[in-house]
Amino acid sequence: xxxxxxxxxxxxxxxxxxxxxxxxxxxxxxxxxxxxxxxxxxxxxxxxxxxxxxxxxxxxxxxxxxxxxxxxxxxxxxxxxxxxxxxxxxxxxxxxxxxxxxxxxxxxxxxxxxxxxxxxxxxxxxxxxxxxxxxxxxxxxxxxxxxxxxxxxxxxxxxxxxxxxxxxxxxxxxxxxxxxxxxxxxxxxxxxxxxxxxxxxxxxxxxxxxxxxxxxxxxxxxxxxxxxxxxxxxxxxxxxxxxxxxxxxxxxxxxxxxxxxxxxxxxxxxxxxxx
Amino acid sequence: xxxxxxxxxxxxxxxxxxxxxxxxxxxxxxxxxxxxxxxxxxxxxxxxxxxxxxxxxxxxxxxxxxxxxxxxxxxxxxxxxxxxxxxxxxxxxxxxxxxxxxxxxxxxxxxxxxxxxxxxxxxxxxxxxxxxxxxxxxxxxxxxxxxxxxxxxxxxxxxxxxxxxxxxxxxxxxxxxxxxxxxxxxxxxxxxxxxxxxxxxxxxxxxxxxxxxxxxxxxxxxxxxxxxxxxxxxxxxxxxxxxxxxxxxxxxxxxxxxxxxxxxxxxxxxxxxxxxxxxxxxxxxxxxxxxxxxxxxxxxxxxxxxxxxxxxxxxxxxxxxxxxxxxxxxxxx
Numbered sequence: 001x002x003x004x005x006x007x008x009x010x011x012x013x014x015x016x017x018x019x020x021x022x023x024x025x026x027x028x029x030x031x032x033x034x035x036x037x038x039x040x041x042x043x044x045x046x047x048x049x050x051x052x053x054x055x056x057x058x059x060x061x062x063x064x065x066x067x068x069x070x071x072x073x074x075x076x077x078x079x080x081x082x083x084x085x086x087x088x089x090x091x092x093x094x095x096x097x098x099x100x101x102x103x104x105x106x107x108x109x110x111x112x113x114x115x116x117x118x119x120x121x122x123x124x125x126x127x128x129x130x131x132x133x134x135x136x137x138x139x140x141x142x143x144x145x146x147x148x149x150x151x152x153x154x155x156x157x158x159x160x161x162x163x164x165x166x167x168x169x170x171x172x173x174x175x176x177x178x179x180x181x182x183x184x185x186x187x188x189x190x191x192x193x194x195x196x197x198x199x200x201x202x203x204x205x206x207x208x209x210x211x212x213x214x215x216x217x218x219x220x221x222x223x224x225x226x227x228x229x230x231x232x233x234x235x236x237x238x239x240x241x242x243x244x245x246x247x248x249x250x251x252x253x254x255x256x257x258x259x260x261x262x263x264x265x266x267x268x269x270x271x272x273x274x275x
Numbered sequence: 276x277x278x279x280x281x282x283x284x285x286x287x288x289x290x291x292x293x294x295x296x297x298x299x300x301x302x303x304x305x306x307x308x309x310x311x312x313x314x315x316x317x318x319x320x321x322x323x324x325x326x327x328x329x330x331x332x333x334x335x336x337x338x339x340x341x342x343x344x345x346x347x348x349x350x351x352x353x354x355x356x357x358x359x360x361x362x363x364x365x366x367x368x369x370x371x372x373x374x375x376x377x378x379x380x381x382x383x384x385x386x387x388x389x390x391x392x393x394x395x396x397x398x399x400x401x402x403x404x405x406x407x408x409x410x411x412x413x414x415x416x417x418x419x420x421x422x423x424x425x426x427x428x429x430x431x432x433x434x435x436x437x438x439x440x441x442x443x444x445x446x447x448x449x450x451x452x453x454x455x456x457x458x459x460x461x462x463x464x465x466x467x468x469x470x471x472x473x474x475x476x477x478x479x480x481x482x483x484x485x486x487x488x489x490x491x492x493x494x495x496x497x498x499x500x501x502x503x504x505x506x507x508x509x510x511x512x513x514x515x516x517x518x519x520x521x522x523x524x525x526x527x528x529x530x531x532x533x534x535x536x537x538x539x540x541x542x543x544x545x546x547x548x549x550x551x552x553x554x555x556x557x558x559x560x561x562x563x564x565x566x567x568x569x570x571x572x573x574x575x576x577x578x579x580x581x582x583x584x585x586x587x588x589x590x591x592x593x594x595x596x597x598x599x600x601x602x603x604x605x606x607x608x
């Protein structure tokens with residue numbers, strides 16, 4: 001354990017703990033939850049934390065802890081899907097742009113610029129708001145449509161470096177096809193910074209998804225973290241735990257992602273490792 | 276012996292952007308109208324200072340850099356006219372060994388995967404088992420144990436990695452190999468082993484080498500003929516023995532005078548060239564070597580050197596030099 005600390009540092013270790021807790025909650029939380037996410041107990045509305053309801057109840061008598069645990073699964077599911085899609089699309093597009101260069105690069109990167117010029121959350125909002133009764137799929141689509149561009153830029157930058165390395169020249173000299181070179185030689189050597197980017201991106205998706213629910217567009221489920229937060233603020237003057245619980249949950253996950261991301265970046269970039 | 280490799284008037288220019296926003300356009304003449312032939316089974320040494328275009332020339336011959344103009348014929352195939360598909364198929368016949376054995380092996384592939392890849396690309400070997408066997412043979416041939424196939428490049432020393440690089444080039448059984456300074460990243464003791472390996476392989480497989488180097492001693496030992504490059508051009512080419520015995524171009528004279536002498540009794544004066552190599556973006560007019568040429572100074576700065584580019588032509592049997600006053604600068608002794 002101490003050796004692990006020494007290698008990774010306190011911050012990333014703490015972040016790893018936070019993220020582990022989050023994913024455990026997402027994985028097994030719904031089974032551990034004492035009540036259903038929408039089970040109402042009309043005798044106990046807006047109650048403070050107690051033995052029966054560890055984090056209290058909301059204005060409908062739903063157990064806040066149970067909602068948070070179900071919400072964790074929702075948040076983890078959406079974020080993982082979005083990050084995976086963005087990483088795949090971004091890496092593919094960025095690699096093609098960077099490897100082929102010329103007009104291919106020009107066309108792709110101008111499209112990326114156009115997407116970047118939009119304020120991100122506005123575009124997400126517009127898409128989710130346009131679809132009546134937007135489900136999880138629409139959310140994922142809306143967050144992916146401009147989420148991949150960051151990965152594409154990072155991937156392209158990496159490819160521009162790796163493409164000039166001698167082992168890539170060697171593969172060309174052997175007669176490897178461009179696709180083979182990209183898949184076997186270029187992409188595996190560009191992944192480290194992309195994984196760092198994905199870690200930070202995960203936190204970003206959690207935040208944006210919460211923001212959309214908070215703003216009330218395409219409300220997925222009443223127990224998504226953003227919805228919980230939005231409900232909580234309504235009763236902020238009567239009881240604070242309703243807003244605090246989802247707020248702390250969101251902050252914890254984002255903090256965990258950023259700490260782990262920092263740690264990974266230090267690991268992958270030898271120039272930054274001071275120890 | 277017929278020529279296996281013929282290079283005609285090969286030119287590689289790089290576009291150089293100058294100015295803050297790349298408004299100005301310049302051209303860097305990295306390789307400027309180079310012609311030579313290499314006979315089958317022969318080793319041609321290519322020497323010159325850093326930045327004179329030797330590596331670019333080596334890569335342009337194999338079309339790793341797309342040549343700007345000129346023609347390259349290797350083993351009867353006009354390489355410069357091949358489309359991308361036929362070019363990939365052709366690459367089986369001409370290979371390259373790189374200078375830096377640390378950069379030229381993919382760090383994320385095992386040695387076995389690195390050596391198997393060329394076999395897969397060119398459909399050599401019927402199945403996985405046959406390819407594995409061939410990989411083991413190749414490793415054995417370059418003096419590595421077959422078990423190392425499972426290891427990654429970072430587990431090896433520089434010399435061992437260069438052996439892997441050589442094995443990779445050999446895997447497709449090429450007829451011609453460009454060796455792009457394969458020794459300069461290695462310790463002297465390892466250099467000798469690799470040179471011997473290259474010589475042995477040449478004998479076994481009747482290989483033809485273009486050996487790029489700035490180590491004149493090794494070139495003398497290894498090469499049948501030598502071409503001296505300066506600022507993107509070949510300024511002298513001759514059989515190694517003739518060149519080392521009596522260089523005709525003042526640049527070659529100066530280069531050879533810089534070779535360290537082992538015998539301390541043999542004192543020789545070195546010719547120290549003045550100034551730096553001019554930028555290939557703005558080569559001097561006339562003979563590109565004249566601003567640094569000791570002979571130009573000796574002869575009282577003749578106008579001819581400043582105005583006319585000397586052609587590479589026979590000055591003695593089999594001995595070509597590009598100098599208006601070839602052979603007039605005596606080697607210092």
